[in-house]
Amino acid sequence: MDKQQLIDCHERIKPFIHNTPVLTSRLIDEMIGANLFFKCENFQRMGAFKMRGAANAIMQLSNEQKEHGVVTHSSGNFAQALSLSAKSLGVKAYIVMPDSAPQVKKDAVKGYGGILVECESNLNAREQASKKIVQEHGATFIHPSNDDQVILGQGTACKELLELQPDLDYVVTPVGGGGLIAGSALSAHYFGNNCKTIGGEPFEVDDAYRSLKSGKIETNSSTNTIADGLKTQLGDRNFPIIQKHVEEIVRVTEEEIVSAMRVIWERLKIVCEPSSAVALAALLKKKEELENKKIGIIISGGNVDVGKLPF
Template identity: 50%
Template sequence: MYIPTYQDMLDAHERIKPYINRTPIRTSKFLNELTGAELFFKCENFQEAGAFKVRGASNAVFGLSDAQAKLGVATHSSGNHASCLSYAAMLRGIPCNVVMPSTAPQAKKDTVRRYGGVITECEPSTSAREETFAKVQAASGGDFVHPYNDPRVIAGQGTCAKEFMEQVDGLDIAMAPIGGGGMISGTCLTLSHLAPEVQIIAAEPEQADDAMRSFKAGYIIADDAPKTIADGLLVPLKERTWHFVSNHVTDILTASEEEIIAAMKLTWKHLRIVMEPSSAVPLATILKNKERFAGKRVGIIITGGNVDLDKPPWTLN
């Protein structure tokens, strides 16, 4: 099993620079006072495709040889990886086939189609996704770009933490939501070399807390079909992401559905940006554990902002 290296991340950053945005940092005096910490939000929701996953997707797509690229790419995803892989494939002019759960937000399906991705829907479980995908890939022959358990993807996601450290000095803690662990793994990959003194804390919904339980047990525990408003965090850890989580993550904290919704509303109001439920989980866990973060400089990755505005997330719970 190949584990991506720091050099892989540096190479990825050079490769994807033409296709990504160097996203800005937002702060809020109100949120700092509310939490007792200094919070710095890196706005990956400002990527063209609306999520950090354009980094890993672009690294995979533009790392293909011309011969490999002819058959296109394929993946399974609850939404953002599908959107971002479709976007990167569109930029390169190659086909993209994606398997998505039928329950994925319509806004995310619309984005995939806008970028030319072809969607095959499946039942909302990890096993159904993987079974349906096997059939789709066999038919298309496209290069499989796993949403997170792929060294190219992890290296690409690691470029976000590299930018973060260039933009903000003296972070004590770096935080991101965790589902399959692609962003957290990329963060671990980068910070373990660039700033090993920074603690890495992952945040997860209580109703999809398999990463937290895995972390405590010392081995991967996979839930097949968890249900949470944080639809981007429904998938389990895999071998490569577990390598990074088990070796470099300081802790995994959880928040309830109500806490996630409250945090999301706070950020919409006080950061004045649209973020999806998954992105609000870190702030929800900070608000729940204020003493843990008091006086700390905390970097939070806002992972995505693809929301169906006709059906605000808090109306679906």
């Protein structure tokens, strides 16, 4: 994926996304000893960066493919992103969700016009349900993170950040399925000035950290983390980009995630979900090495149940 593809992607999706605000906090800067710039994708349409990749993926389909609709399996933000993007573009979206997914997320998908298909709460059931929809309706499957067009779309958040702050030393993102960090790393490479990319990942789901160490895609035996958006794993489309362009992945504890989330709520006065706080938690852990650096952080989303906050 090259620079021109990122530029074309950004121009294509601009009518369907928000150019989200960038916030700063003198207090957080002092905590880390660096200058931080928070790219607030919690203000994106449907509340997360995933709107970007979903819109781009649908727009790159042929007219015939659009007529038959799209399908994905997701229990979280991509389910909502694909539903809203498809609605905005006049395309049907079939969303496979585990029956154990929170009702609020199921309702959000329906509210955005997605056709909800429930299945058992395991990956095999999700994949089988998706395949059935592809066979019966001719819908095109779009993966939430392991898809070139999705990766390009997710990279546009970092591109916008670098247009405002072209001399960042680092860009930091959370790592789940790998779409955001891969896209951000491409933007940092093409639009930054020697800008490095760092990922933050919970110890409880540290497959990306281990994958970089071993050189092959690793899996997680458990997914016991508050960062529910980061329970997915890397794919064969984004892993090579991460291997090539990501400097390192920093692992953080559950306590560090909650603490960083609280800092964002209290100091930036914004709603962010636990997954988003993982990036700041990683910076707090590495602060000795980051003194006086200019650092961009992607706040990935703000879809959190405010009735169940961890603090």
